[in-house]
Amino acid sequence: MSQLKLLLLVILGITSFNIQAQAYPNKPIKLIVGFAPGGAADYVARNISVPLGQALGQSIVIENKPGAGSSIAAEQVTKSAPDGYTILIASPSSISVNPALNPKLGYKPSDLQPISKITSSPVVIAVNPATGINSVKELIAKAKQDPGGLNYATSGNGSAPHLAAALFSQIADIKMTHIPFRGGSLAIQSVIAGDTQLTFGTPPSVLPMIQAGRLKGLAISAKERSPLASSLPGMREAGLPDYAIEFWYGLFVPAGTPPAIVQKLYEATQEALKQPNVKASLAREGTDVSLSTSPAQFAKFLSEDEKFWVKLVKSADVTVD
Helix, strand or coil: CCHHHHHHHHHHHHHHHHHHHHHCCCCCEEEEECCCCCCHHHHHHHHHHHHHHHHHCCCEEEEECCCHHHHHHHHHHHCCCCCCCEEEEECHHHHHHHHHHCCCCCCCHHHEEEEEEEEEEECEEEECHHHCCCCHHHHHHHHHHCCCCCEEEECCCCCHHHHHHHHHHHHHCCCCEEEECCCHHHHHHHHHHCCCCEEEECHHHHHHHHHCCCCEEEEECCCCCCHHHCCCCCHHHHCCCCCCCEEEEEEEEECCCCHHHHHHHHHHHHHHHCCHHHHHHHHHCCCEECCCCCHHHHHHHHHHHHHHHHHHHHHCCCCCC
């Protein structure tokens, strides 16, 4: 192929990408959630879907694809067309933890293009009231009395709540039994039913049940008490000052998505999440809006954040059951 023909093909490709980006979006966009309805990821997705759609001028259709700690959803997105019409809402589970736990996954983190971090939250530690446990100190004492006898429910193997519980057990020097579910809401229901005794859950899943008296909140996983859950102590106040962990959600598209489309999605995300009613709605459920300054800054954050989660997976000896 002559250099002239090659140059023309490059120019045509760039022109095609530009036309595609200018026309984008001209049909509904899918937002893929890796957990069952009712959990934190689903709650955040439903809070941002309408304002994000308004910012883009198209409707956002939410699809729940639970399973394998959100890996099923992530793999679906990586195998979708890189055209901006399939977006993944993901936590550290999909991006850092699952690849560290299972090298044979059907995708790599590099198969996803970061758009923006959107929220951050602590984890909430809560128990079934019938356990009689009323504080973190009492929880630790009970676990030491009966190693492995307390069952804790989370949204799945490798999920942020699972890793939060693993780190808690490591620092408190206790042993508890992990019972994974296909989403936060299912895990919470198991604790309410008494099938499991406690949960390390996301605020949108747990706080309404605490307020309704169906769960007993012990603490949040941040160092200090937070206005997001003002009735619960932070870990310093709760008596385990060396423990602190938070998790985030972010938006991703398949690698290879044209930069102009990535930028358009980033700008629409900024517009949607800065709306006071969206921020207020998320705050009521214990979730802070936390936006990246650019897709590149989010990618840099992920590179550093991955080190924390991978180190935790190894040090806490977390494995896929």
